[in-house]
Each structure stands twice: as C-alpha cells, then as structure tokens.
Amino acid sequence: MMRYVLPLLVLLGAGAAFWSVLSPHELGLGAAVFPDEVTRGGEAVDRLFDEIAALMGFLLLLTAGLIAWVVVRGAGRRDGLGSERTGSAALEFIWTALPAVALALLLVRQLEVRKVLADAPSAEGLGAPFVVGVDAHQFEWRFRYPGRDGAVWTADDVVTVNELALPAGRPVELVMRSRDVIHSFFAPALRTKRDIVPGRDTRLAFVIDPEDLPLGFTSGQEAQLGLECAELCGWGHGAMVGRIRVLGADALTRWLTARSDERLATD
Amino acid sequence: MGPLARLAHRMTDDTRRVRVVPAHAPAGSFRRYILSTDHKTIGIQFLITGTFMALLGALLALIMRVQIAWPGAEVPIVGATLFPGTGGSVPPDVYAALFTLHGTIMTFFVIIPLLTGAFGNYLIPLMIGAHDMAFPKLNALSYWLLWPGIVFIVLAFGAPGGGPGAGWTAYAPLSTIGAYAPGSLDGQTYWLLAVTFAGLSSLVGSINYLVTVVKMRAPGLTLGKLPLTVWGLCIAAVIQLMALPVLTSGAAMMAMDRVFQAGFFSPSQGSGEPLLWQHLFWFYSHPAVYVMVLPAMGLVSDIMSVHARKAIFGYGAMVMSMLTIAGLGFIVWGHHMFTSGMDPRLELGFLSSTVLIALPSGVKVFNWIATLWGGRIRLTAAMQFAIGFVALFIIGGLSGLWLASTPNDAYLHDTYTVVAHFHYIVVGGSLLAMFGGIYHWFPKMVGRRLSESLGTIHFVGTFVLLNCVFLPMHQLGFAGMIRRTYDPYTLPGMEALQPLNAFVTWSAMLLGLWQLWFLVNVVLALVAGPASGRDPWRARSLEWRAPSPPGPGNFDAPVAAGAGPYAYGLGLDDDLRAARPQDDVARTGGQA
Numbered sequence: 001m002m003r004y005v006l007p008l009l010v011l012l013g014a015g016a017a018f019w020s021v022l023s024p025h026e027l028g029l030g031a032a033v034f035p036d037e038v039t040r041g042g043e044a045v046d047r048l049f050d051e052i053a054a055l056m057g058f059l060l061l062l063t064a065g066l067i068a069w070v071v072v073r074g075a076g077r078r079d080g081l082g083s084e085r086t087g088s089a090a091l092e093f094i095w096t097a098l099p100a101v102a103l104a105l106l107l108v109r110q111l112e113v114r115k116v117l118a119d120a121p122s123a124e125g126l127g128a129p130f131v132v133g134v135d136a137h138q139f140e141w142r143f144r145y146p147g148r149d150g151a152v153w154t155a156d157d158v159v160t161v162n163e164l165a166l167p168a169g170r171p172v173e174l175v176m177r178s179r180d181v182i183h184s185f186f187a188p189a190l191r192t193k194r195d196i197v198p199g200r201d202t203r204l205a206f207v208i209d210p211e212d213l214p215l216g217f218t219s220g221q222e223a224q225l226g227l228e229c230a231e232l233c234g235w236g237h238g239a240m241v242g243r244i245r246v247l248g249a250d251a252l253t254r255w256l257t258a259r260s261d262e263r264l265a266t267d
Numbered sequence: 268m269g270p271l272a273r274l275a276h277r278m279t280d281d282t283r284r285v286r287v288v289p290a291h292a293p294a295g296s297f298r299r300y301i302l303s304t305d306h307k308t309i310g311i312q313f314l315i316t317g318t319f320m321a322l323l324g325a326l327l328a329l330i331m332r333v334q335i336a337w338p339g340a341e342v343p344i345v346g347a348t349l350f351p352g353t354g355g356s357v358p359p360d361v362y363a364a365l366f367t368l369h370g371t372i373m374t375f376f377v378i379i380p381l382l383t384g385a386f387g388n389y390l391i392p393l394m395i396g397a398h399d400m401a402f403p404k405l406n407a408l409s410y411w412l413l414w415p416g417i418v419f420i421v422l423a424f425g426a427p428g429g430g431p432g433a434g435w436t437a438y439a440p441l442s443t444i445g446a447y448a449p450g451s452l453d454g455q456t457y458w459l460l461a462v463t464f465a466g467l468s469s470l471v472g473s474i475n476y477l478v479t480v481v482k483m484r485a486p487g488l489t490l491g492k493l494p495l496t497v498w499g500l501c502i503a504a505v506i507q508l509m510a511l512p513v514l515t516s517g518a519a520m521m522a523m524d525r526v527f528q529a530g531f532f533s534p535s536q537g538s539g540e541p542l543l544w545q546h547l548f549w550f551y552s553h554p555a556v557y558v559m560v561l562p563a564m565g566l567v568s569d570i571m572s573v574h575a576r577k578a579i580f581g582y583g584a585m586v587m588s589m590l591t592i593a594g595l596g597f598i599v600w601g602h603h604m605f606t607s608g609m610d611p612r613l614e615l616g617f618l619s620s621t622v623l624i625a626l627p628s629g630v631k632v633f634n635w636i637a638t639l640w641g642g643r644i645r646l647t648a649a650m651q652f653a654i655g656f657v658a659l660f661i662i663g664g665l666s667g668l669w670l671a672s673t674p675n676d677a678y679l680h681d682t683y684t685v686v687a688h689f690h691y692i693v694v695g696g697s698l699l700a701m702f703g704g705i706y707h708w709f710p711k712m713v714g715r716r717l718s719e720s721l722g723t724i725h726f727v728g729t730f731v732l733l734n735c736v737f738l739p740m741h742q743l744g745f746a747g748m749i750r751r752t753y754d755p756y757t758l759p760g761m762e763a764l765q766p767l768n769a770f771v772t773w774s775a776m777l778l779g780l781w782q783l784w785f786l787v788n789v790v791l792a793l794v795a796g797p798a799s800g801r802d803p804w805r806a807r808s809l810e811w812r813a814p815s816p817p818g819p820g821n822f823d824a825p826v827a828a829g830a831g832p833y834a835y836g837l838g839l840d841d842d843l844r845a846a847r848p849q850d851d852v853a854r855t856g857g858q859a
Contacts, residue, residue, distance in 0.1 A: 002646040002651065002723060003646060005727065006646060006651055006654060009655075009658075009727065009730050009731065010654065010655075010658040013658055013659070013662070013730070013734050014658065014661075014662070016734060016738055017662045017734075017738060017741075020738055020739075020741055020742055033742075033745060033746060034745050034746070034747075035746070035747060035760070044674070045674045045675060045677075045678070048672060048674055048675060049669065049672075049675050052668050052669050052672060052675065053669075055668070056665040056666070056668060059661070059665060060661065060662065060665060063632060063636065063658075063661050064658060064661070066636050067636060067639070067654065067657065067658060070636060070639040070640045070641075070642070070644075071639060071644060071646075071654065074575060074639055074640070074641070074642040074643065074644035075644040075645075075646050077643050077644075078643065079643065080576070080643055081576045081577065081643060081835050082575050082576045082577030082641055082642035082643045082644075082835065083577060083640075083641035083642070084577075084578070084835070085578075085580070085641065086578045086579075086580065086581075086582065086833070087580055087581040087582065087583070087584070088580075088581070088637075091581075091633070091637065092581055092584045092630065092634075095629060095630060095633040096626060096629075096630055099625065099626055099629045100626055103622050103623070103625060103626065106622065106668070106672070107618075107619065107622055110618065110672050110673065110674060113674040114611075114673060114674060117674060118611075138447065180440070180444075180447050180535075181438075181440055181441040181444075181447050182438055182440075182441065182541055184606060184681065186681075186747075186749065188678070188746075188747035191674075191677065191678050192677045192678065193606050193677055193678070193680060193681070194606055194608060194677075195606050195607045195608055197541050197542060197607065197608065198440060198534045198535070198541060199534030199539070199540065199541065200608075202608040203608075226747070226758050226759060226760065228747070228749055228758055230606075230680070230681040230682075230749050231438070231681060232363075232433065232434045232438070232441065232750070232751045233441060234363070234432070234441060234447055234448050235359040235360055235362075235363055235432070235448075235753065236359070236753075237751060237752060237753070238749075238751070238752025238753045238754050238755065238757055239753070239754070239757050241757050241758045243759075
C-alpha cells in the first residue's frame, strides 16, 4: 500500500507548497497575502518574487513527480537487486549545467531589480529628498522632521511619536539612529526593511508612488501604512508598531509648517 | 614527495594504519554503562540525552505556539504550575526566554549532538571496520563536556533575574547590557557558558572522528570506498574544527562585555561594534547548518542505497557536492545580514555565493532520485523517512532562493517565511533523517527489530503534520508577520492571521503527540522485538558484519573492505548469502 501512499504524500506536499508559493498575492490562505506595494520599484520586487516562485514551482513538481514515479516503479518489483548502474557523467553534467544556467539568469534579474531600487529615489523630476530622522528606542518610534533650520537631528526638529508622515511622489530619506539596541524599520507596503544599529547612522531611501496608493488618495484623502520593528529588541518588541500617513507633497508641507509654528509658540 | 603527496600517502597507506587491541568488557556496570569509553555506549548516551533535550525543546515550542495562536490564554496542563503569577498565561519575559532556549537547545543540544554525537560515535568505527575510536577517553570526555552545557542551559530558565531573552542569535547589545533586557541578567551569561561547553564537546569529538577515519580504516577501505555517512560526518567534523573557535572566541568576548564592560560589541561601553558579533556568530552558525545537514545527507544516502538494493548513484559527485557545500558554506554567512546596512558590494558577494550553493544541493537531490531509479525498493520505515527527507529538503532548499535574493529578502528577512525555511531544513531534513537512521540501525544497536507497521504509521502522520505546521508559516511571513513577537496581532490587519496560527498550533500539538507511536515502537521492540541477526537488511557496509549488538571490540573476525559499501550486483549477492545463511532472517522484511 505504501507503494502508492508514499508517492501520494510526496506529491501532496509538493502540491501544497506549489500552491502556497505560487500565488501569495491572490490565493493565500485567508488573509495571508502580501499587502499592496506602494513604492517605485516595488512592482519589480514583486515580479522577481513571482519569477522565483515559478522556478520553485517547476522544480518542486518536477522532483516530486520523479520521486513518485521511481517509487511506484521500484517498489513494485520485489526480490533481487536493482540496476547495476553506478553513475553517469552525462547526467551529472546536465543536472549541474541546467540549474547553473537558471541560477545565472536569476542572478542577472536580481542585479536588474537591485539597480531599479537603487535608482528609484534619484530619478529626475522628483525633486530633493524629504529627510526624516528616525529615533528608535525600546519600544517606541520617534520621527524628527526638519524645523526652521531645514536639517534633521537638530534642536528645533518637529517630533512625532509612532506616527510617520511621508509625502507621495517625492523621494524620502530616513536617517535612523538607535538609543539602545538594534531595531529594524519595516513597513510591509514599502517592501523593505533596514536595521537601526546603535552607534551609527543607517539610511533608507525610497519613493512612494501616488499611482500605487488606493483610489481615495487622489481626491485629497491620506493613505495609511503599517510599520513594525522587525529585529528583536526586548520584551516589547512586538508592541513596537506605528503607522505611516502618506500625504500629498503640498499637504505635507502645510502640516509640517503648522507643527513647526505650534512648537515655536509653545517654546 | 611533496607535503601534499606525503599526506595523501599517509592517509591511504594500509601499513601505517593503527590497530587497537579489543578491550575486555569492564567489570562493573557503572564502568560499563555510565563511565564507558566504548564508542557504542557513548553513542547511545548521546542518543538518549539528545532525545530528552528534544522533548524539552519541543515542549518550549508548544508553549510558545499557544501564546502565538491565543495571546494571553492560559497554557493547558502546564500553564498553572509554570506561570502562577499570570494565571497560567506566558509572561512576556518568559516568552523571550522560550524562543531563545528553544533555538539554542534544538541546535546545540539536540540536532548537533544527535547527528554527530550519537550517529557519529556509534557508526564511524563500525562502518570503517575499527575496534573503537582512536581516543576512547577523549570520546568519553566529549560526552561529559555536554553535561555542564546542559546544566547551564537548564539553570538559565531560573537564573537570578530571569532567562536569556536575546534569541538564539544573541545579537548585541540586547545580549550584552543587562538593562536592555531586564529579566535576563545572569541567564544570558549562563547561555554563553552553555554554548561554550556544547562547542567544546563537539570540538573534542570532531578531532576524534577525523583521526579515527584517517588512521583506523579496515584494510582496503580506501577513501573512495568510504560510506557516505562517514564522509558526511567527517566533513561536518572539519567544519566544526574550523568554525567553532570563532564562536567560542565570540562567546568569550561577549562574556567579557557582560561581566567587565569590555566594550567589544556594545557601543555604550565606548568602542563596541554590534555588527562584529553578527559576523562572528554567523561565521560559525551558517556553517553549523551544514553540520546539521551533511551527516543527515550521509545517513539518507546509505539508507537509500541499502533499501533500493542498488549502489548509490554518482558516488564521486555525492562526495564532491558535500565538500563543495562545506566550502561554500564558509563564505555565505553575510546573507543573514542583508538588512543590517552593510556595504552593497559585500552584499553582492554574499548574494552570489549563496545562489551558487544551490548547485551542489541540486546535484545531491538528482543523485538520490537516480539512486531510487531502477531500484528494487523496499519501503521500510527507514526508507520512508529517507524519501520524506528528500521531499522536504527540496521545499526547504527552494524557499532559500527567495531569501538569497536581496530585493525579496528585504521584505522576508525576520518574517515567518524564514522560520518556515529553516524548519523545513532542520526538522523536515535533519529530524526525518535521524528517524530514518534509528529505524535503519536500531537492529544493530540492540539486536532486535522495530515494528515496520508502527514505523509506517509514525512516518505518515509525521510527514503530513510537519507540512501542516511549517507550510502555512510561509504564508504568515508573506502577510508581514514577524518573528519573536509576544503578540502578533498588535499591528492592524494582523488579526486576520489568527485562524491560520491556530491551525499551526493544533498541528504542532498533534505532531508532538504523534511521536508516541515511535516511543511505543521502541519500547515494544526492546521488550519483545524479533531478533534481527547480524544483517537484517542484507546490506554491504562493514557494520553489518559485526554481531548485533556488537560486543567490546566490535568484530569477532577480522574484516576487510572487500568490494565496498555499495557493491550491489556484480554477482556478490549470492556469494554473501551463501557465506552467511544465518543472517538472512528478514529477507522480505519491510514490505509494509
């Protein structure tokens, strides 16, 4: 009986894996799907993910199919010995060379996407980057926007807690510092994360693409994205969450000026 | 003769090989079963110790899974006793200790001691036709060095100030400054001591394995006839010898940071660099993955060859691919640090080497399939687990392609997709291979056979439930659920993941319970299992020529390599059967 049960199990396992990896965008179990991406280059990242998933799916079904086939065949013959073949240089060459070609193509694709991502914030016509300081500590995010002096990490910064306001359509540059342990800035919709290591500045640059945002955004509403700390930073690690408000570039400038005036008034 | 040629000559020259005179069985049962220097006893000691630590590690995982699926819920059965202060639910500091100790115990006190300690000790001398290890006392030392480690890791739970909570990776400065992880004051120092002792145990064992294989092989057993299990164990030993000193140094430096505020890794102590720890840690811990996988690959290769009644396909390619994996394994550690903000040029190097390592892994998979091809397959429990290993190793290996791809890793790093990936390798891979190994070599160890029917039930449930536990974790990661969070549902939108998490937790509990079949099988076999004879599988490697179980000195007659461990066919089968008719106890055994 195991002659058929075992191949079936192998095929089922590979089939389930195939299903779960090939369509995480649409077919995921329940809500377990990628959140929509909103950055320039995010599409390329998702496409690369799908290409790798397609390669994986193909190899999964190929190998599981082969295993199932050889087991059904081999387990049906009892007694005696198997074939006396001990190897084949030609086969070894084929199953080294073909995957090598596939992996080389994959490497090329990865380099392309890396370039897309690296170039996105410095594309022409996007203007100067909007710089925000990220001040991470157990277990809270503080965001520092340039005050009158136009620079972050200075005394007149405008500060918000656990809420990051960012412009759409303009490059963003985060200058991140940690006061205590390693944290990691992770916004799933931005398709990126970057560790914040104490003792040094780490930087993260991206552009939120207005066209990727929900339709409401164009009529003046703001969009909201989730923000998590992705590096274990102590007991409260999982509670170190925040949200990102995405505004139009003008709305953001108005908001920032208002906050800056407010702050001067209270000083 | 150049130095290399001289070395090669020494390693292959029969006349230089050492013969150990068979020891007499020590008189007292204390010397015989506890303070033994017999490699078989030490192997079984490692096996039993590792199994108990596995139960502990699994219990920690299950308590964790309850908290992940139903945050704040009372843990059934053990909750009220363990966490009276919170009414039976897991407190946040304990949760951090749970995942830290689960990872540490499973890596350093379960998989590595079981694969290299238990299988390495038991099988190496028998498979190469030796009477014992080259240094029997060093061998006993290797086992007993594990114990201070076990004592420290268990004490760490109740250390003054609480258990270690910085994860099994112990990233500084969370692990070095007490104030950052209140509750893990001495626990983290105990953790460092535990890891150091586990490392010393492996180091001592590794030296012994290599010397034994180089100096004590049976006449005619050239390196080209060495069973792949022995190759896998030897390559793992070389990795341990090269990488462990780095981890041990790192642990010593971290201990100095914690005790003397030395400032190696902690910026607040002056000159510290947190990334230095990550480089040291992963320089050991990535190769350590191959320590956990290469011996498993060896076991699976030998099991497959025996139960397919066929030589291993592409022996040379199998050995070369293991060597290649081990070599490349030393230059890929940076892929654990893609999001740490390292120089993009470094990233590119680590990205390329990581993609490359898929090639030798693929070569192994295809050679295993080709080994089955045209075989007369006996679907024994051992063979089922071996085939299950290959199927799950493929899934675990392939999901590595995403993680190697830096643009995708920027998303997937530290999410549950990573948890899924490495559990497919160490549970779907190493654990299944070890079960296969136990089903295969149990008759040699105790002279009795396990039930094939119970073994089949054990395999089917384990295989199905394993996938139910770890496959959905890929999806959780896609949805953005990160590792090591006390309550995954604090982020808006994450509540929708709760049903999937509950499914994983239920499956994990069933998977744990399902292992009772194995326990029952072992107990029944020990009490009333049918006698196995020397060679129940009609295998070719040398260990099956010794009595079951082998006495002191292992072999009752001189052994020579003959045609080697994979000499199926070539007219040898009938000769062997004619020579040893008493061994043919279970000719058709295992047609489950």
